[in-house]
Amino acid sequence: MLRVAVALAWQKKRVGGMRMPSTAARAVHALKDENCPILISPSLVSLDLPDIWASNPTPHDFPSAHKCSNEQNAAIIDGKSMAEEIMSRIAFEVKRMKESIGKVPGLAVIMVGQRRDSQTYVRNKIKACGEAGIMSMMTELPDDCKEDEVLNALSRFNEDPSVHGILVQLPLPQHLDEAKILDVLSLEKDVDGFHPLNMGNLALRGREPLFIPCTPKGCIELLIRSGVEIMGKRAVVIGRSNIVGLPTSLLLQRHHATVSIIHAFTKNPEQITCEADIVITAAGVPNLVRGNWLKPGAIVIDVGTNPIEDPSCEHGYRLRGDVFYEEAVRVASLITPVPGGVGPMTIAMLLSNTLDSAKRAYDFT
Template sequence: MSFVALTWMNCIRRHLLPKARFLHTLQVLQSEQILMSPSLASLDLPDIWTPNYSCQSSPAILKSGNEQTAMVLDGKLMSTEIRSKIADQVRQMKKCLGKVPGLAVILVGQRKDSLTYVRNKIIACEEVGIKSLVTELPTDCADADVQNAVMRFNKDPSVHGILVQLPLPQHLDEEKILDALCLEKDVDGFHPLNMGNLALRGREPLFTPCTPKACIELLIRSGVKIMGKKAVVIGRSNIVGLPTSLLLQRHHATVTIIHAFTENPEQITSKADIVVSAAGVPNLVRGNWIKSGATVIDVGTSPVEDLSCEEGYRLVGDVCYEEVVKVASVITPVPGGVGPMTVTMLLVNTLDSAKRMLNFT
């Protein structure tokens, strides 16, 4: 076996691939294939972060006795402003055409956080006059059931946006289901063609994914300069980290993407002017990860059990807020930062889609 194959074996072993997949990879390496590069999907590994659950301030930060320096961005307030403009345009559309934008949501199973998210989206639609439809399917439904729901909404002319609430139960084929979604109604922007058009300069996606779009709008509205700045995105999920990095690059930031295999991530983040954290790991980003005066956007929303809350849990971000608020110059809170702005971007995408389909300007 070649040196390279051995190196790969060690990499794979170290990250504990299931034995069957490991042996398959090994077989491929030993066979008479032309190239040594493996298939990309065979490379995919889960990003497993070491969580920090408690956010006890580090001695250095405590000793410094610094007070809060960061401006806290109010995502709710910004959303109110934007949603009032959306409501105006929906009213105009109704007046001129007798029609309103329609958003269809497909929800599979009973995940608590998904239920909350879907409810928030529906309420937001109602507030601005967008019609919403929800199809709820049981956890054990088949691929075909979800695909049929997608197809029905694809054909429905009163629906201008469709979203399948992720994550889906493990037994379902997410790729196949998302591929069935009509491109013109893909308001989440998760289709690979949309992602390609987001990545490629000179091109424009039909829809920009909502959370990345929310991050950029938060930055622009707060007067944070992006062009030429060092931006670090923590996490590389298909729905947040990846598209956020692509979008920041289209805005001419110098972008680095950090993931669970990155060595010494804090060395990289501490050089950044803008940090967007989307790892989904509570308290991952400590005070010493952040350069003094940096902008910190916290996308993380992990449910943590809290019996004092009505729902029995509360959402916490990736950022150790009490430490970072003393170091950064701009910060978003969780909740009340990126979350409401993400829902707002979904409303914008749905409105834009209706305007495009109904040829309404």
């Protein structure tokens, strides 16, 4: 298995007759520039291009489905080190904000119940806040709490000017109305980007959401930092959850990928996946995506973090992705590991969104 840092290629692409640098190329350029923004991903509205269709293209023979082979070794996308690089830039910006205006960004977390995975996620987020100099606070509520208790906690954070981001750790216990709770969350503090207005603005060309959901944003940032040109690529998103699959498919579309969304009612998912240049999986099913689901040279982003019982591990379990990694790594050209791929980027994006929110609140540039 080839464990190499992903090389960033300077690419040029002809768009609409105009010679312009690709997103990946601009990304590399930005990385070299010390004054560049923390994230390389461009604003969505800046990506908007008119659809100029080629009328009546010449019909041609269609190639048969790609044969999936087992001969290639993938380079590993090192999400951990990319996230660390972003985190250090965030920490620098937080320090600059504190020194300039005496303020720091604040993130509030509402955690209901005792889910082990949620507790781990929240702990990691709080820890990351501390490392970046972002103030964090948490309200923990019991599993059987009333909806009003959650709404009251939310209202307090909505009104607190030292809080710039609020996240309600999902999933909530069944008896709570998730939609109703998320609707109460102040749009300006919705750093998870789950509010339907944010989602609508993510979907609609010509518009820009206040916040892009963290995991999808992290996936795109991983791709761009790996030198992957998304425009025109066939992308398959496996899973259509409100928090990952759906916004990921919308975001890939804003980047001009040709997107197919696979879910549990899809027949022959492997057949569709095998045609994709980019596969992003968020199904929550360990080892769902086998090596023969992939086109040789595909780029694979694995959002799955599924605990698998393993008595030999410290906590009695280990994490597996949605992708059968040992098979996929022989077929793909680029792949994220689990853990150490998308996970750290999600947290970095949460902190980036919180920083952006604080900058907006204080009009700090």
